[in-house]
Amino acid sequence: MSADNKVIISVKDLKKFYNDGEVKALDGVTTDIRKGEVVVVIGPSGSGKSTFLRSLNLLERPTGGSITFEGNDIMAPSTDINKLRQKMGMVFQHFNLFPHLTILRNMTIAPMKLNGLSKEDAEKKALSLLERVGLADRAKAYPSQLSGGQKQRIAIVRALAMDPEVMLFDEPTSALDPEMVGEVLDVMKNLAKAGMTMVCVTHEMGFAREVGTRVIFMDCGRIIEENTPDQIFTNPQNERLKSFLQKVL
């Protein structure tokens, strides 16, 4: 479905070395992310999937290769990375809500300071987003008063408040109690249905299968196999993918 959609992020031969090349977190990753795609990245721990995701908005500075976002080389000295990051929402494993601000302020601070939205507009938007994830009544609460699942839902809508083109999810459910995973995945599913372009590092194979349009399997800093969820889960080609799936499914 996505082959003819336009490419938003294009990654070429991405490399990230630590200790002068002793540790290769990313060893030549090449892929394209197209508009409307839900790309799920899976793989054993230490395979470089988080590093790959964090490179996309330059939280991790690659050692080599190139990343272009909507045609702009994000590593070029002339690129304003802060402008580009506004179009790439990110959700973290540990939520990273701002504990000194209320939920509402967490969601309005970036739109107000960066997009110049007025307080009323920003709050109206934040409240409608909170409505969408069923947390409108918690607007005045502080993050410490929320459960893990609620925090992660807030983290998602905080990123959405900036109207991003792409959403990056870095193991969004890994730090949650099992009974709270569902509510966060529901929000992500709705987001995917609404047509948001998503790149998602996760261990939730059910989510990958149901919502993903493409699954990338990474190991040792390389993309080992890349295919539709159906093919990946029912007809894996690579031995390492097969043994990985045996362990996690």
Place this chain on the structure above:
Amino acid sequence: MSEQNKLPAPEPALLNKTKKSNLILVFGILSVLFSIIPLAGIVFAVLAICLFVKNRSGMKAEIGKTLAMIGIVISIIASAVELLFFPLNNPPSWLSAIRSDFLVSSFWIDFENNFISEKRYMYILKGLGVTFEVTFFAVLLGIALGVVVALVRSSYDTLKEEMRGGFGKGLLWFFNKLCGVYLTVIRGTPVVVQLMIIYFVIFASSNNKILVAVLAFGINSGAYVAEIIRGGIMSIDKGQFEAGRSLGFGYVRTMAFIIIPQAFKAVLPALANEFIVLIKETSVSGYVGLQELTKGGDIIRSRTYSAFMPLIAVAIIYLVIVMFFSWLVSLLERRLKNSER
């Protein structure tokens, strides 16, 4: 997905409790205010403390209780002073006996000699004023210096990988090294030596001792404040920084909106403690002839040749000041702890 997390309606008992703690606070304040009138102060203090013992709850009650205790101490001292000196037309015979005995006791003679005659208490009062003045401005200078140094050092740590080199990076490197030297030198030499160098070497032509003391203690305190604040910045989870950056905030705005407010809150008690330490440290200003509290007591000693009274008086004044500010800091700490996490 619909949680009902509304707060439970406040129970009547809870309401009663806040009312009571307000009452304790009011009685505590009244006990201090009325401590000039011998019995009234103690009556209010006893009321406040009785209420507190019956239901100990909340910050206001704690403050009220401590004020009541202060009120009792002041009341006792004030009553004793009034008993001995309040002018009466016809004092009862037992009181005049006490009064005439007291006036010839060695304690009173010593006291009068050290503090009353030739208005020697002015040395203490003026000295106290100077001590507060120096401490206050030194703290301001120290915090300003400390914040700048802490920002330079932590910025260098986080930005050295991100920056692409060139002039900006070189400048930051230079300032980082400069701050490193500042911290090493200031923390590696005694404050008395720094004070004397500033007075006798750098400001040899000027005689503004207060300015010299403010500079010396401010520069000295800045080094310690810098490390306190840097510790606070580093104690903030790295994820907070990443969250700020991923929303599109640049380095400076992430620091200003996300990191500094949290770090400041974390280090507020430590900063307040630095202020308390500084009050005591200024006692060495006498080395350059500044007449602050300690020097004031010492001058009285050199006039009267009795060391006990003036030095003990100075010690008690420092102790009371430090106890008072430590109490404020403990209140602050508890409030910060209550407010979140």
